[in-house]
Structures are given as structure tokens and as C-alpha cells.
Amino acid sequence: MKVLGFVGSPRSGGNTATLVGQVIAGAKEAGASVEVVHIPSLEISGCKGCKYCKSHETCRIDDDMQALYSKIREADVLIFGTPVYFAQMTGQMKQFVDRLYALIDADYKPRLSPGKKAAVVLTQGDDNVKAFTGIADTFSFAMSFFQIPVSDPIIAGGLDAPKDIEKNNTAMDGAFQLGKRLASH
Numbered sequence: 001m002k003v004l005g006f007v008g009s010p011r012s013g014g015n016t017a018t019l020v021g022q023v024i025a026g027a028k029e030a031g032a033s034v035e036v037v038h039i040p041s042l043e044i045s046g047c048k049g050c051k052y053c054k055s056h057e058t059c060r061i062d063d064d065m066q067a068l069y070s071k072i073r074e075a076d077v078l079i080f081g082t083p084v085y086f087a088q089m090t091g092q093m094k095q096f097v098d099r100l101y102a103l104i105d106a107d108y109k110p111r112l113s114p115g116k117k118a119a120v121v122l123t124q125g126d127d128n129v130k131a132f133t134g135i136a137d138t139f140s141f142a143m144s145f146f147q148i149p150v151s152d153p154i155i156a157g158g159l160d161a162p163k164d165i166e167k168n169n170t171a172m173d174g175a176f177q178l179g180k181r182l183a184s185h
């Protein structure tokens with residue numbers, strides 16, 4: 001069982017990285033092999049809409065996404081973590097998500113093996129954890145092309161300073177338990 005986490009916050013060591021880290025820690029305790037990718041540290045261009053990937057097996061852009069395609073193919077569980085930026089996922093995370101288009105063939109069939117699972121982790125300043133659930137819906141929409149079911153999101157609000165999340169026991173524990181569950185069955 002391989003669990004692969006993606007952190008879409010440019011602030012390494014911030015709330016999103018910590019909360020994704022909790023999911024990963026739970027998965028590790030359940031026996032999974034784990035890896036976390038910090039998306040903003042990588043060179044990932046935006047999709048050019050050229051559709052090269054619809055007549056070839058992969059994307060023509062030669063950047064860090066090529067290595068991520070391999071990692072995604074090998075993973076059993078994908079964790080997507082992003083802070084809310086102006087009611088959306090971060091731009092870096094969106095560029096990464098758009099590039100997943102290359103994993104869908106010309107008939108909109110997945111180029112990934114079946115049986116994977118996914119989860120979403122959102123962090124935000126707003127105390128209302130229902131304010132930006134549309135972001136989780138966007139990940140579910142993207143994953144539907146791969147027939148990957150997405151667990152109920154972990155959403156933590158009221159966050160500003162990088163370590164604020166450590167005071168939110170409910171989110172921290174919920175993320176850990178989610179990781180355990182995802183890696184257990």
C-alpha cells in the first residue's frame with residue numbers, strides 16, 4: 001500500500017503541510033509506505049491545452065510533472081492538500097491538477113489502474129468550514145475521470161499563522177484517523 005500526499009501550499013511547514021502530514025502519519029502507522037510531494041517546490045507548468053496527450057500516452061511538457069505521473073501510477077492512495085486562496089485551491093495546486101489531464105485518454109478513459117482512493121485536506125482562515133467545500137468538489141470531479149472515490153474532506157478553519165493547526169485537535173486527529181482508514185482497507 002503506497003500513500004502519496006500532495007501539499008499545494010507555498011508555505012512549507014505551514015498548516016496544510018502539517019495536516020497532510022497527519023494523514024500520512026496515520027497511513028504509516030497502518031503499515032503503508034508513504035511519500036509527500038511539496039508541489040510549489042517543483043517546476044510544473046500550466047497545461048497548454050495542446051491535446052498532445054490525447055494522441056500520445058503522456059504530456060509533451062518536459063518538467064517535474066513527468067516524475068509525478070509515475071508516482072501517481074504507482075500509488076494506491078492520493079492525498080490532495082491545499083490552503084484556500086481567494087475561495088479556490090492555490091494556483092500551484094490547480095496547475096498540478098490540470099496536468100492530470102494527460103492521465104485521461106482520448107475517450108476520457110483513465111490511464112490509471114483501478115482501485116485507487118483519494119482524500120482532500122483544506123485549510124483556511126474562515127471559521128466556517130462549509131464556506132469553500134466547492135474546492136473539495138473540484139477534486140472529486142477530477143478524480144471521477146479516474147473512477148477514484150474521494151473521502152469526506154478534512155477542513156480546518158480559523159488558521160493564520162503556520163502553526164495554528166496544531167491547536168485544532170479535531171482536525172489533527174481526524175486527519176490521522178483518515179490516514180489510518182485509507183491505508184487499512
Ligand SMILES: Cc1cc2nc3c(=O)[nH]c(=O)nc-3n(C[C@H](O)[C@H](O)[C@H](O)COP(=O)(O)O)c2cc1C
Pocket residue numbers: 009010011014015016017083084085086087088123124125126127159160161162
Ligand atoms: C493569498 C491568500 C489568500 C487567502 N484567501 C483565503 C480565503 O479566500 N478564504 C479563507 O478562509 N482563507 C484565505 N486565506 C488564508 C489561508 O487559507 C490560511 O491561512 C491557510 O491555513 C494557509 O495555509 P498554509 O499555512 O499551509 O500556508 C488566504 C491566504 C493567502 C495567503
